[in-house]
Amino acid sequence: MMPARAAAGVPETTLVVPALELIDITRTYGTAENQVHALRGVSLTVCPGELVAVMGPSGSGKSTLLTIAGALEIASAGTVRIGGHSVGQLSATERAAVRRRNAGFVFQDYNLIPALTAGENVALPLELDGRRPRAARREARRALMEIDAVELTDRFPDEMSGGQRQRVAIARALVGSRRLILADEPTGALDSVTGELVMRLLRSRIDAGAAGVLVTHDARYAAWADRTIFLRDGQVVQSAATPGGPETLLGVGLQ
Template identity: 65%
Template sequence: MSHTDQSRQAPVLHLEDVTRVHGQGAAEVQALRGVDLKVHPGEFVAVMGPSGSGKSTLLTLAGGLDTPTTGQVLVEGVALGTLTRKKLAQVRRRSVGYVFQDYNLIPALTAAENISLPRELDGLSARAARREALAALEELGIPELADRFPDDMSGGQQQRVAIARALIGDRRLVLADEPTGALDSTTGEAVLAVLRARCDAGAAAMMVTHEARHAAWADRVVFLRDGRMVDESVSQDAASLLVSAAANSKQGDE
């Protein structure tokens, strides 16, 4: 599907003039400033920018883990700020898959149990949830980890289990914060291929990355600086992205 075709559809995610301020008075920090961003079905968006530019804040707001100071966040047309805590938790379980930088696996649960937990909380039987979890592990190329506990896994294995958990069920929106950070280059490319395939099947994804070669998997690259969207480009190939990213980085250093 072309970028033009995607943009004609209702967005899965819409951040509408979103600002996020942390702290007060002298300690006040504007993490995001008037960000307006739509991510459509089938679209894979990469978010790049210097450290402290607001990339992770953007993801936490998109996933309903934090609330904007002004503006609103809509997932599949529903304004997250209008939901009760219970309804918001349901949206996060059913519609949003989130890959955290620090994995957030529960140590007392096996890989399969960690992955199936959101589905069981949503009322799926333990047997059906496990079946979905095993399929997700297979998709990530790690079926042998099903009954292993997080402490018995490497960082890269934990990262792939966390990604499997984000992809289980019919998640319409996948949010990933440096999802390839703990992975070697071959495994990282394989994970990006899985995310790309999910988008090609109709999901929307937004990924924070500092690697232009990883951003090359995306349909569109959004650049943040000092909490503002300063540029966005439709991804053509890795080479043009590297040039664009380098130019943005250089401007940021000046």
């Protein structure tokens, strides 16, 4: 496994615009006695060149944090900024444009379009953003090649295994020049060898200047991050730089 690396630092004189800022984020569902607090005052800043792992037990708010970070869901309170731009007051169409241009998602359930081939699924975000189809397909093929899945280019999702679908979903998240990668258990359906390949690709994209948030339950994969935060009951209960962070945080979660 690749050794953990120190958090990316910048000189104090350098102005760095965070790729992602979550400021005092609260998310509630339901009303009155049926109200559920998924997140309670969570703040997180992720800068270019930084990968943050998010760990915690089931129901702790990890996936909610990720969907709010990518403007798929609106916070009940607090501020979300992507690339320095606040997204809370944007229309649904404007939020979709911000996501398409800035954020690549890897979902637990893949979210591939059944009627499109792997190549078409990966190229779709580029085409929606105005890229010519032929150029978008070339980039999609390169992304699939990076993830060692180019042989899937012309296959439809129902012709693939779960692990193959996940690799296509990862290629779609990495295609183009997105500066924020949001991954929800991206190695969950993969064997250990492919899982390490995925983490190497994710880490290389971060080292090239993107920012990333990785939701994972596995300390082996959290060790690839620069720091790890642990959620419990919708709150950040601990944050630690890696190495040493995941094991410490897992201990907190078991108390």
